[in-house]
Amino acid sequence: MKSSERSAPRIITLTTDFGTKDSFVAEMKGVILSINPQAVIVDVTHEVRPHAIDEGAFVLASAVRYFPKGTIHIAVVDPGVGSCRRGILVKAGDHFFVGPDNGIFSLVLSKSDDFRAFHITNEKFVFDLKSPTFQGRDVFAPVAACFSKGLPCEEFGKEISDLVLFEAPKPEVSGDTISGRVIFIDRFGNVITNMTPECLVGFEGRGTVTVNNVCAEKAECYAMSAEDRLSFLFNSSGNLELFVKSKSAADMYGIRRGDPVVVRIDKG
Amino acid sequence: MKSSERSAPRIITLTTDFGTKDSFVAEMKGVILSINPQAVIVDVTHEVRPHAIDEGAFVLASAVRYFPKGTIHIAVVDPGVGSCRRGILVKAGDHFFVGPDNGIFSLVLSKSDDFRAFHITNEKFVFDLKSPTFQGRDVFAPVAACFSKGLPCEEFGKEISDLVLFEAPKPEVSGDTISGRVIFIDRFGNVITNMTPECLVGFEGRGTVTVNNVCAEKAECYAMSAEDRLSFLFNSSGNLELFVKSKSAADMYGIRRGDPVVVRIDKG
Amino acid sequence: MKSSERSAPRIITLTTDFGTKDSFVAEMKGVILSINPQAVIVDVTHEVRPHAIDEGAFVLASAVRYFPKGTIHIAVVDPGVGSCRRGILVKAGDHFFVGPDNGIFSLVLSKSDDFRAFHITNEKFVFDLKSPTFQGRDVFAPVAACFSKGLPCEEFGKEISDLVLFEAPKPEVSGDTISGRVIFIDRFGNVITNMTPECLVGFEGRGTVTVNNVCAEKAECYAMSAEDRLSFLFNSSGNLELFVKSKSAADMYGIRRGDPVVVRIDKG
Numbered sequence: 001m002k003s004s005e006r007s008a009p010r011i012i013t014l015t016t017d018f019g020t021k022d023s024f025v026a027e028m029k030g031v032i033l034s035i036n037p038q039a040v041i042v043d044v045t046h047e048v049r050p051h052a053i054d055e056g057a058f059v060l061a062s063a064v065r066y067f068p069k070g071t072i073h074i075a076v077v078d079p080g081v082g083s084c085r086r087g088i089l090v091k092a093g094d095h096f097f098v099g100p101d102n103g104i105f106s107l108v109l110s111k112s113d114d115f116r117a118f119h120i121t122n123e124k125f126v127f128d129l130k131s132p133t134f135q136g137r138d139v140f141a142p143v144a145a146c147f148s149k150g151l152p153c154e155e156f157g158k159e160i161s162d163l164v165l166f167e168a169p170k171p172e173v174s175g176d177t178i179s180g181r182v183i184f185i186d187r188f189g190n191v192i193t194n195m196t197p198e199c200l201v202g203f204e205g206r207g208t209v210t211v212n213n214v215c216a217e218k219a220e221c222y223a224m225s226a227e228d229r230l231s232f233l234f235n236s237s238g239n240l241e242l243f244v245k246s247k248s249a250a251d252m253y254g255i256r257r258g259d260p261v262v263v264r265i266d267k268g
Numbered sequence: 269m270k271s272s273e274r275s276a277p278r279i280i281t282l283t284t285d286f287g288t289k290d291s292f293v294a295e296m297k298g299v300i301l302s303i304n305p306q307a308v309i310v311d312v313t314h315e316v317r318p319h320a321i322d323e324g325a326f327v328l329a330s331a332v333r334y335f336p337k338g339t340i341h342i343a344v345v346d347p348g349v350g351s352c353r354r355g356i357l358v359k360a361g362d363h364f365f366v367g368p369d370n371g372i373f374s375l376v377l378s379k380s381d382d383f384r385a386f387h388i389t390n391e392k393f394v395f396d397l398k399s400p401t402f403q404g405r406d407v408f409a410p411v412a413a414c415f416s417k418g419l420p421c422e423e424f425g426k427e428i429s430d431l432v433l434f435e436a437p438k439p440e441v442s443g444d445t446i447s448g449r450v451i452f453i454d455r456f457g458n459v460i461t462n463m464t465p466e467c468l469v470g471f472e473g474r475g476t477v478t479v480n481n482v483c484a485e486k487a488e489c490y491a492m493s494a495e496d497r498l499s500f501l502f503n504s505s506g507n508l509e510l511f512v513k514s515k516s517a518a519d520m521y522g523i524r525r526g527d528p529v530v531v532r533i534d535k536g
Numbered sequence: 537m538k539s540s541e542r543s544a545p546r547i548i549t550l551t552t553d554f555g556t557k558d559s560f561v562a563e564m565k566g567v568i569l570s571i572n573p574q575a576v577i578v579d580v581t582h583e584v585r586p587h588a589i590d591e592g593a594f595v596l597a598s599a600v601r602y603f604p605k606g607t608i609h610i611a612v613v614d615p616g617v618g619s620c621r622r623g624i625l626v627k628a629g630d631h632f633f634v635g636p637d638n639g640i641f642s643l644v645l646s647k648s649d650d651f652r653a654f655h656i657t658n659e660k661f662v663f664d665l666k667s668p669t670f671q672g673r674d675v676f677a678p679v680a681a682c683f684s685k686g687l688p689c690e691e692f693g694k695e696i697s698d699l700v701l702f703e704a705p706k707p708e709v710s711g712d713t714i715s716g717r718v719i720f721i722d723r724f725g726n727v728i729t730n731m732t733p734e735c736l737v738g739f740e741g742r743g744t745v746t747v748n749n750v751c752a753e754k755a756e757c758y759a760m761s762a763e764d765r766l767s768f769l770f771n772s773s774g775n776l777e778l779f780v781k782s783k784s785a786a787d788m789y790g791i792r793r794g795d796p797v798v799v800r801i802d803k804g
Contacts, residue, residue: 011569013562019455020288020556021315023330026281027504029310030334033279037308037336040573042565047557050456051514062559066566066673068573079514082489132489134504137334187555188586221618221668236563236670246587246615287723288556289583291598294549295772297578298602301547305576305604318724319782347782350757400757402772405602 010148011040015060015075017048028141035145051079053104058184061107062237069094072144075104082132087120087139089156098144103166121157171199176265182257189248193261195240207266214253216242278416279308283328283343285316296409303413319347321372326452329375330505337362340412343372350400355388355407357424366412371434389425439467444533450525457516461529463508475534482521484510546684547576551596551611553584564677571681587615589640594720597643598773605630608680611640618668623656623675625692634680639702657693707735712801718793725784729797731776736799743802750789752778
């Protein structure tokens with residue numbers, strides 16, 4: 001590490017389902033800045049649907065790659081708070097993750113093959129290890145802030161190898177037909193699927209993309225698509241995305257998270 | 269004050285009913301950073317219901333204790349802006365408060381017994397002392413920013429002792445029955461009451477908690493409660509809270525702010 | 537520039553229609569902080585209605601004047617992303633602007649008579665100059681971050697003089713009658729018009745202000761207006777604003793963006 005890097009402020013990101021009308025997020029930020037006044041806190045989102053671990057996992061995984069090395073990511077979508085589910089600190093590549101061991105880091109860790117996870121048990125770095133309702137403030141914020149000051153992962157608890165990880169549903173291939181799912185609807189009503197170019201080898205836009213019995217048309221970008229027409233492209237995260245120019249595809253075609261999306265490759 | 273503390277950036281928090289779709293909040297932040305580029309600004313919330321001073325007071329009071337000593341808290345829920353209501357700077361313990369003298373600091377000051385309040389009258393530190401519609405930008409932001417650079421409170425105006433303070437409604441005790449109120453509904457639809465362990469001596473979970481004729485069940489944490497069942501616990505702020513596991517108790521039982529909540533202590 | 541100014545962190549503001557539930561904004565912030573860890577990022581808003589360039593232009597123009605000299609403003613309301621519309625870097629007075637060349641900077645530039653604009657073409661400072669769906673992250677964030685480190689505008693591309701600029705609709709004067717428009721409804725339901733004191737010479741509150749056949753009453757401030765009565769004042773941006781005390785004028789009188797507002801000056 002060069003000296004210029006050492007003196008750079010440490011970034012701590014927050015991904016939660018806490019919303020912004022309550023004081024939850026501010027309480028976490030107050031705790032972090034009390035412990036490390038030099039921390040730079042960045043909100044990823046606090047608008048994850050309440051208790052939707054998979055949605056939080058998706059948004060976090062989309063954002064992580066754009067943050068600099070050394071960034072610490074706190075994620076708290078935590079319906080199991082106060083139960084026996086563990087709190088964890090994970091090192092994956094050059095990024096660090098702090099939150100509940102409930103699968104929230106599944107997607108981001110699925111892209112890493114050498115991560116190390118630690119069970120947070122050292123009471124020295126938390127306010128209340130058994131906080132019944134708000135470990136975001138009482139465990140994860142203080143752990144991330146203490147860690148941002150340069151402590152080694154091992155200080156926080158023992159290394160573990162049995163993390164709770166869910167596998168993201170993968171598209172199924174059957175001959176020239178690939179069946180995937182809608183995994184997210186974004187603010188614009190654009191429909192994000194779990195299909196990427198890797199699982200659509202040979203597709204390259206030749207063939208059909210169908211959702212809810214509607215066939216989508218290939219487009220190069222939003223602006224260069226037909227008006228009022230379901231279109232598709234590969235979006236900025238590399239996912240197959242369905243959209244309607246300047247409108248909400250989800251509203252217009254009643255598309256919801258979980259809906260099946262089918263690609264038929266035309267090899268003719 | 270040690271030199272390491274002196275050089276730490278000063279934190280200024282913001283609690284308003286301005287929302288985030290307009291430029292109000294950004295205008296305040298621009299003013300603050302123009303005066304003190306080293307200020308670290310933290311949003312508590314901008315989603316207080318328009319003009320709901322008591323709600324702003326509640327959210328602010330919940331957050332304050334987690335911020336470090338020396339933090340300056342601006343709160344602007346200000347239906348009386350432009351009238352003769354005063355602007356104030358308050359020192360309470362190691363925290364400072366800037367905003368309208370309309371009761372917004374009532375809850376946080378009720379926990380302090382040695383606060384000092386100053387009527388903001390020095391035109392030197394404001395853009396427009398009589399700004400008719402936006403003193404958040406024209407008075408409170410510049411005062412907080414100037415104050416964050418190290419001026420004494422006395423510079424901003426005379427000390428006053430007749431602040432507008434409302435008293436939070438307290439639970440009423442009648443024999444083994446304690447009657448309180450719903451004071452807040454959080455993002456999850458959890459129902460926060462004004463009842464704390466101090467006013468429920470002898471309760472310890474033995475007895476009944478009733479709201480809108482529904483009896484709630486004791487739970488240790490959200491996860492360890494029965495499905496679809498109104499439950500209660502003492503939350504992360506120490507308040508008696510009613511909830512339904514992974515659902516909105518407020519929606520499910522039609523509970524609203526102000527509704528009565530009754531605890532009957534079973535001493536049998 | 538004094539040395540104290542040189543060492544101050546550079547502020548980068550963000551105005552978008554990305555909302556806060558997706559990872560778009562966080563991706564941009566990650567990119568900026570990866571390039572310039574000293575950047576101070578301030579959200580103006582991410583709640584511009586999807587694709588509403590004029591609304592983004594209005595909110596940005598309202599905020600800019602309160603930020604310090606040297607601030608860099610990124611604005612991304614960009615239905616034409618991926619098409620042949622250009623990306624631009626603009627210097628106007630002591631502020632800088634980065635975003636699509638689609639009119640989003642029209643209002644703020646209409647107040648400047650000596651701006652210089654540059655077409656972003658240097659691939660050295662972007663991730664993907666032809667990014668089909670997310671130039672906020674792939675072009676504008678890296679350009680702003682690189683620029684914040686001290687590069688001259690000329691490094692990013694050639695100077696151009698044919699920016700896309702729309703003219704804000706101006707009030708029409710006919711004798712003693714001035715006809716304007718509603719240009720924005722704020723969070724409180726207050727109704728902002730395009731009429732300023734400059735276009736209402738001789739008015740000074742004597743005469744009538746009418747919208748949707750309802751006549752508004754003059755008020756000095758929100759608090760000193762009649763209950764449940766449409767009132768008007770000149771707001772904190774200098775615009776004629778219609779409101780109802782502690783209520784939403786827009787909801788109460790069904791007022792929408794674009795509705796005509798008529799002022800009749802009483803010179804009697």
